[in-house]
Each structure stands twice: as C-alpha cells, then as structure tokens.
Amino acid sequence: MSGHGQCKVATATIMGTEAIPVEVQVDVGPGLPSFHLVGLGDTAVQEARERVRSALRASGYTFPNARIVVNLAPSPLRKHGTGFDLPIAAGILVATGQLSPQSIDGAHLAGELSLDGGLRSVPGLLAHLIGARDCLKTFIGPTQATKYASSLPGINYIPISSLRALDPKKRPTHIHEQGTAIRSDSCSLDLADIAGHDLARRALIVSAAGNHNIMFVGPPGSGKTMLAKRLAGLFPDLTPRESLETALLYSVAGFDEELYLAGKRPFRAPHHSCSLTGLVGGGVPLRPGEISLAHNGVLFLDEMTHFAPSALQSLRQPLEDGVITLVRAEGRISYPAQFTLVAASNPCPCGYAGDFQHPCKCPPQVIDRYMNRIGGPLIDRIDLNLRIDRVDPSRFFSGAQGVSTAQARTAVMSAREVALRRDGCLASRLSGKQLHRSCDLTESAEGRLLDFAAKQHLSGRAITKILRVSRTVADIANVQRVDTEHILEATVYRSTTGAQS
Template sequence: MQASVLSATIVGVEAALVEVQADVTSGLPCFTIVGLGDAAVLEARDRVRSALRHSGFEFPMARVVVNLAPAPLRKHGTGFDLAIALGLLCATGQVPRSAAEGCLAVGELALDGTVRPIPGMLAHALAAQASGLRLMTAAAAENHLIGVSGITLVPLADLSSLRNGVRAMTMTQSDLAGSSSLPGPDLADVHGHASAKRALEIAAAGGHNVLFSGPPGSGKTMLARCLPALLRPLDQTERLETALVYSVAGLDERPALGGVRPFRAPHHTCSVAGLTGGGSPPRPGEVSLSHNGVLFLDELPEFGPAALQALRQPLEDGALTLVRAEGRVRYPARFALLAAMNPCPCGFAGDTGKSCSCTPQKIANYQARVGGPLLDRIDLWTRIDRVDPAGLVGRSAPGETTARVVARVGGAHAFAAEHGRPPSAALSGTELLRACALDEKGRRQVEGTARALRLSGRAVTRLLRVARTVADLEQHARVRTEHVAEATAFRLLESL
C-alpha cells in the first residue's frame, strides 16, 4: 500500500517541492525515513507515531518506509511531520486519498496531534500558489499570512480533524493594523546637525549609502535612529520580498507585510555568518534581513575586517550567494548602508573643543580598518560634531519635523517614478547620465568640478547620483549646477 503527499523544504528564501512517499508493506514492524533528512526530519518518526495514536488513528504494525523525493536534496526542519502522517493515513486507507490531492502539506506535529506552524510559512504558501496547490497547514499559520492575497489554505487545528473532512479557504487581502514605519526620535527633537539631517533626507529619497563620522556623544546614533521614520512604506512586491526573508529566518514577518521598511542595527561583535547568513541549515543574515531597508552599522571600524569585506558583494549585486558543501543558496540583500564611526581610536580627531590623543599612525590604522573598497560605496559623508550646549537647553528654534521631510521625500519618489526611474542609488552609467539630463553648462560644471576636486571616475558617478536625488527633491527634471554643488559637499574625503 503506497501513497504520496506533496510537501516542501526551504532552500534560500524559497520552498522547494518535495514528494513524501509512504510505503506500508508486511514484514517486521519498523519505521524508516530515507532521502537526506536532517536530525529533525528523522525525529518525525516518534512525533508521527504518537500524534496518530492520540488523534484516534492507528499506527500500522507493519514495515513502514517513507522516502523524501528528490532524494539528493538535503531536507531539514520539522515541516514534513504533517505530510508523513497524511501519507501513512492515505496508504493505510484511514483517510481517503482525495484528502491529500492538490495539497501541499506542511506542518509540525505535537505528540497530541496538534498541527503547529513552522518557520517559512510564507515561502511555503507562495510555492503552493505558484504550483496551483492548496496549502494544508496549521490553523495558526494564518497569522503569518495576513496581507497576502490569493492563497488557498486548508487549515488544520489537529490531525483528528482530517477524519471529518477538510475545508479550503482563500485568503483575502487585509491590511495589517499599525504604523507603516518604525518608531524613532523626530527630527525636530534633534538639536543642530543641519547638514546631517539633510544627508538623511537625501539618503531616504535616493537610497544612498551614508557614513557619519564624529567624536563620541555627538549624536551619530540618534541621527541614525531618525532615518526609519523618513523611509517610505514598502510597495506590494517589496513587502513580499522582505517578508519572505523574515519568514524563512523564523522572525516576525508581520511588520514587513504591513509595509514597514526594515532597519537592522547589528552589534559590532556580529560574526561574518551573522552578517551575511550561513550556518547549517543556512539562515539569512543581517544584510538580507535589511533587504529593501537600511542596515545600520554603528562603530564601523570595530566590526571584524572579514565581516566588513563580506559586505562588498551584497552592496554591489543586491544579493548574496552562499556556497557551501551542500549547495549554494542565494539571499536577496538590497539595502542602504548607514554607518557611523569615530575618526580615531580616542574619537576626538578634528574636534574643535577637545584634543585628540592618538598618534598619526594610530589614526591611519584605525581608518584603514574600514578599507577603501567599502568606502568607495559611500555616497554621502557627513562629519557630525558635538553641538553647542547652549542650544541643547532650548534657546534655538526647533528644526523641521519628520513629517515635513517625509512629505519632500515622498514627493521625490513620486517624481522619480513619474519619469520611470528607480531610486538614484540604483542608477549607473548611461542610465544615470540620461536621468541627469545635464545641459551644456551643467556638463562643463561637472567636468570642472571633477578636475578642481580631483575626483575619480567612480567619485563622479557618486556625485551625479546624489545630484540626481537632490534634483528629485526639488522636482527638477534636469540636474542643475546648484544640485551638483550641493552633492560635492557630501563627498567622502580621503581622511575622515
């Protein structure tokens, strides 16, 4: 007696279909699972046996072999429990075979037969949708799929409900309640730092990489925390992309489904695998968790050199490929980098009030830790200085509120979209030149600037990208001389 049920396993951020074949034949009673399952898959034997018994079914006193096909693909996790149980029930005729037809069964079983959701529910749901299948899973999985439309679910509270026949339901889109941006300080609450705020505004509008450098206590981190509130909500495609990463990482995907752009701030002790992803089974790292959002690296030179250099591929390609013995996985990682650092080990190099106690060599070594290739990808650089204490106690007029800046950022996005352009950070080469639409005067100015400031080719590209965003903020189709001028003020100098 043989039966097969479809299930899936997570590879990267996608669910790969796996056929669970159950064969019950006469012979000495035993229960084997073959097909490269990890320890969690093999433990399914005990969970399935108990769950069947406690749900009023019978576990066959026969030779039971379960094969997970395709056999060469490594499978991991507890999601096969449901499919294995269902396969056994169909093979032994305790449940009609029609129950499993057109279904993708994914779920973990508790010993009492309760069906539990597993990490990556969203990936499984999308795989089912793509193959025209219904997703048979835990009833509780519904919570992980709010805001995703067009998915047909077969919710199961526990195994025993299979006996009464199952009902499919289609998810309709319902918006998640709550704010579509992360909480953070309001720009108006941050005193001074006018150019840093402007840099944040440009970064939010164009998706640029930003570096703040300045002495400790000057407000770099607080300014960085203002950025999430400036970012526009995720659009429909982005929501799914980002939520998928959170889903397979076993994290809460609801903020992403609700449109909140991710803002990740890993500590500087973060390992390379923690940043880029890795482990067995591979899990997405911080760069992928900030997909379509912002990765904030505070105290940049304190990160391990290997971790910093590992950022280069995702910054360039918008994705990260991990190659391991068991195969290669690709995680999306298109993020804007926001970094903050002290200019030297003591932190006070270049400070007007306090003198720096580091030797020139020490400063050079400290700054060299970040490395040229990474700095090459920084579009906006701002020096953050300690503010005058007189202003802090409230003698100066408050600056602009976050809401006003958000309105301008939104306008810039709408303007770029109207012209069929992605955010300027994604532009390069001829695309960028076309987008800038420089007139003769502008071209001469850019050439003159590049010569006067001795800019490299890459630096000119960065300059034009920023200038394009500045022009977007003012809703100018053509990049004008003043936009280029402003962009030069944010370029990275040789020394921080």
C-alpha cells in the same frame, strides 16, 4: 481498516526563499515492525519518526504494527526542517485506511507535530504557501497561515490546529479566510526632535530619496546613532511586492514577519561583534543574514570600524548587486540584499580626532590604521560621508523646530516618484550614459563639476557618486536639469571634516 498500503503526499523543502517540491512516499507493508525514513533528511527530519508516532497515538489513531518505509523524493535533494511531520503522518493514515485519500487529494501539506497531536508553524511557512499556489494546490497546514491571506491573492488553504483536523469531518467549513490587515505603527523617532545637525538631517533626506548609502564620522555623543535611527522613518511604506519579498526572508529565517506584510521597512542594527555568517547568512541549514533581513530597508552598522574586516568586505558584492550569493557543499543559494547602508564611526581609537573640546591622543599613523579597517572599496560605495560634531548646548534651548519626519517623508516620496517615473529606478542605481542623460547638466553645472574634480583629483567613480547625489538633490527640488546648486550640495557630502550643525 487495512494494515498495509501506499500513499504519496505533496510537500516541499526550503532552499533559499523557494519551496522546492518534494513527494513523501509512504509504504506500510508486511515485515518486522520498523520505521525507516530515507531520502537525505537532516536530523530534524529523522526525528519526525518519534514525533509522528506519539502524535498519531495521542490523536486517537492506531500506529501500524508493520514495516514502514518513508521516502522523500527526489532522493538526491537534501531536506531540512520539521515541516515533513504532517505529510508523513498523513501518508501513514491514508496508507493504513484511517484517513480517506480524498482528504489530502490535490493538497500541499507542511507543519510540525507536537507529541499531543497539535500542529505548529515552521520556518518558511510563507514560502510553502507560495509554492502551493504556484503548483495550483490547496495548502493544508498550521492556522498561522491565515495571516498571509490578504497578501496572497489566489491562494487556497485549509488551516488546521491538530492532526485530528485532517479528517474532513473535523475541518473548518471554509477553505479561504481573509486575513486581518495589520497596520504598521508610524515611526516614533522624529527628525524634529534633533537639535542642530541641519546638514546631517538634510543628508538623511537625500539618502532616503535616492537610496544613497551614508556614513557619519564623529566623536562619542555627537548624535551619530540618533541620526541613523531616524533614517528608516523617512522611507515610504513597502509596496505589496516589496512586502512579500521582505516577509518571505523573515519567514524562512524563522522570525515574525507580520510588520513587514503591513508595509513597515526593516531596520537592522547588528552589533559589531556579529560574525561573518551572522552578517551575510549561512549555517546549516542555510539562513539569510542581517544584510538580507535588511532587504528593502536600512542596515545600520554602529561603530563600523569595530566590525571584523572580513565581515565589512563581504558587503561589497551586495552593495553593488543587491544580492548575496552563498556557495556551500549543499548548493548555491542567493538571497536578495538590496538595502540602504547607514554607518557610524569614531574618527580614531580615542574618538576625539578633530574635536574642538577634547584633545586627541592618537598618533597620525594609528588614526590612519583605524580608519583603513573599513577599506577603500567599501568607502567607494558610500555616496554621503559627513563629519558630525557636538551641537552647541544653546541649540537645545533655542526652541527652533526643524523639518519633521512626516514633512521630510513627503518630500522623499515625491522625489522618488519623480525619479522612478523618469528613469525606472532611483539615482543610486544609475550609471554610464543613463546617468548622464538623466542629469542633463547645465553648462555652468558641468563647469563647476570639472573644476572640483580637477582640484580634488577625483576618480571616475567619485565623479559618478557626485552626479548620482546631485540628481537626487534636483529631484527633491523637482527640477528637471541638474544645475550648479545641486552639484555644490553633492560635493558638500564628500567631506569628513568640519563641523555640521
């Protein structure tokens, strides 16, 4: 064994959802025994010195009594996390002749070392795998990588459970192992379990069919939350591309992503005390927030008026563009955030404005101030706005069964297929000439829309919202041209007054 030498090991640091290539350069040479780590590593990276030292000794290797310098190149790039432990340890072993260079040749390494030499997973493991595949390298890292195999065709990886397994003689004999397919559980919340609220249930179907944002306003106990929680079950399963996008976000955030690899759509319901950073993302290092974790799924804001106004207004860009861009000292990072918003709110501070059973105690100016916390620009981005009132108790015992989630989901999937085949996108993303061409209004439908717009003094944005919703309603009915009945239904979803049953 030679005590001195050099080695270069390929790895990456996570920025946003991308694995940015980093080269770990190790030099073990003469001088006073020391261990220097340079290259703009954060605290977790600097602590790798102690983890690597203990892991090497616990694994039966010799920690060199020499001057060790580890450079993480490129140096100007900030590096985060504990994923550098494994490549640093491997570089020291190769540089000191305790491990053959061929054992890590053409490989991308990442993983956190425990003090006993075991290997742990790291946030962004999926991003590391994708980065290794794109660079045509074999990934060597934690055994948790196995679960991604079926979702990443063309990936070569060697799962290891400890530092000792870096030795080819102690590795598994296979390079690629097919992961076990994970099945997504069907949604246990069924639309058929809801008594009454026929129009609200129909609105949920329209919302899912066209990815339309929806808001329920009503008194406490009227069923707003119950309805909102059933929206996610109406969507079709994630496509393979969407599954990978969603799982990647959960991976870099350090959360379990297995359900999303299986096709389950995310449903996020942050508490109204959620901070701006928690909602849109941020922190050190940067991590995706709730709106990005809801990507390709549903974001439910219960008690919407209780959220901080700054947090609510931060939703405007992602609702419009489907992406959130965070600008910090370390750089500019964008996370995907294409979600369907479902919001619920009381109509006033006491909760009973417009209720027939409980008198409201709030002055008109207090009610206006309460609802204005949401803000007009955000309301403009919500296509479906319904008033929800309590259901008559007799409906609970009528025995009447409405449309089930399974039936509604079939209708939603059919409508989405029609829209995607015709326009390449869902109705909520249509605008301008493409929207008018897609709707192809009949003469009577155009007349009805113009009459309604004149009476209600609607803006161009409001008319666009009605056209988008009516296009989705027509797709559910599998009708090519938008007719009067579709316009009429779309106008119903603009009202926040009146009982819904």
